[in-house]
Amino acid sequence: MKIEIYHKIIDCLESIRMHLKLSQLKFAAYFSFTREGYRLAIAKDTNKNKTYVKIDLIHILTTILYNLENYDIWKKKSSLIIKEITSCFTKYYQKLITFQ
Structure with missing residues (x-):
């Protein structure tokens, strides 16, 4: 279940990209x-015996927010990015916290 949540968050990152x-x-x-490193993070590891590459979701979320403020390419798509963050990160990050 935890790995599935990571996959969903990575799907959100790919949508933003x-x-x-x-x-x-x-x-x-x-x-x-x-x-x-990014490819490892987004890899869909189907082999249950391998350790899934875990990414620092707090780092990613704060970086997205920083990029929205500081880079024009991000500002132009801010409404779409904020929609992705809201729908994905809040929903799935909360589930990850329950696993900790």
Whole structure:
């Protein structure tokens, strides 16, 4: 269940990336990830024996909010991004907290 929630949050990140029309490399740079690190974070690991790459969701959320304030490309799509954050992060992050 916990991994499924991570996947849903990563799907939200991918939706934000698609709204911004950025490559994975450019999008990853906004979060101080390498492209490989971002790909690992968004990987859909179907092998239950592997440890899923966990990402720091607080870091991601605060970075999104920072980017919305400071970068024009993010400001132009702010309503779509805020909608994604509201629908996804609040719903799924709350579920993750219950697993801690």
